[in-house]
Amino acid sequence: MSAEDKDIPEIELFTDGGAEPNPGKGGFGTILKHKGRQKEFFGGYELTTNNRMELMAVIYGLEKIKTKAKVTVYSDSKYVVDGIVKGWAENWERNNWIKPKGNLVLNKDLWERLLDVIDKHVVTFNWVKGHAGHLENERCDYLANLGIHSDHKVKDDGYLEYLENIEYYQVQKxxxxxxxxxxxxxxxxxxxxxxxxxxxxxxxxxxxxxxxxxxxxxxxxxxxxxxxxxxxxxx
Structure with missing residues (x-):
């Protein structure tokens, strides 16, 4: 962190997401904590996947932060955490979102969006075990279920586009x-x-x-x- 980043606000971001079934109705839950204050958000989608909702939970939370901040993210998704911490997403981006065996990276639209919003902050990712009594994680799970069962679910355009072009996500021999x-x-x-x-x-x-x-x-x-x-x- 640079000297100018030392005085920026420190925020904790807790997330969870899921789909029932997978793929199926989806939802995400997000909690932002700063100086003892807490804000909660959730959203629901008509048709999506677990991984897309896990990504969306983090993206939504980060996009809610309007000024540069030091953000510590807590997620129970290895897919999301490893994708950033292990550098997978950055490698995919460098390779035009094509994996070594030739198939396209799934959820490219959300990974691009996540990398873009991460660049606006100083972000650290931490994995937490899901359904293990972690207070905020359990609350995010509850919020995600509110999204799944909401009467105001929206379309996941990125997933619908994937379904329409699914053959292009297969390995091109x-x-x-x-x-x-x-x-x-x-x-x-x-x-x-x-x-x-x-x-x-x-x-x-x-x-x-x-x-x-x-x-x-x-x-x-x-x-x-x-x-x-x-x-x-x-x-």
């Missing part, structure tokens, strides 16, 4: 030269490995691989797989 790189959409080219690394007890090798000349991504394809001779004469 790269099988032949010219198929587009998953990371940058550049046509791949065929290359032969300079050295073939064979794992212990492996009985095959790859005669070639597909390579992206732009971002240098490599793709091993099934058509390039060859049986390894018993005498390893190729090596």
């Amino acid at each position: 790269i099988e032949k030269e010219g198929d587009l790189c998953r990371k940058c959409n550049t046509p791949t080219v065929k290359k032969s490995p300079k050295k073939r690394k064979i794992k212990q007890n492996q009985n095959y090798y790859y005669e070639y691989y597909l390579y992206c000349p732009n971002c240098r991504a490599m793709y091993m394809v099934e058509d390039a797989k060859r049986d390894l001779p018993d005498n390893n004469s190729l090596f």
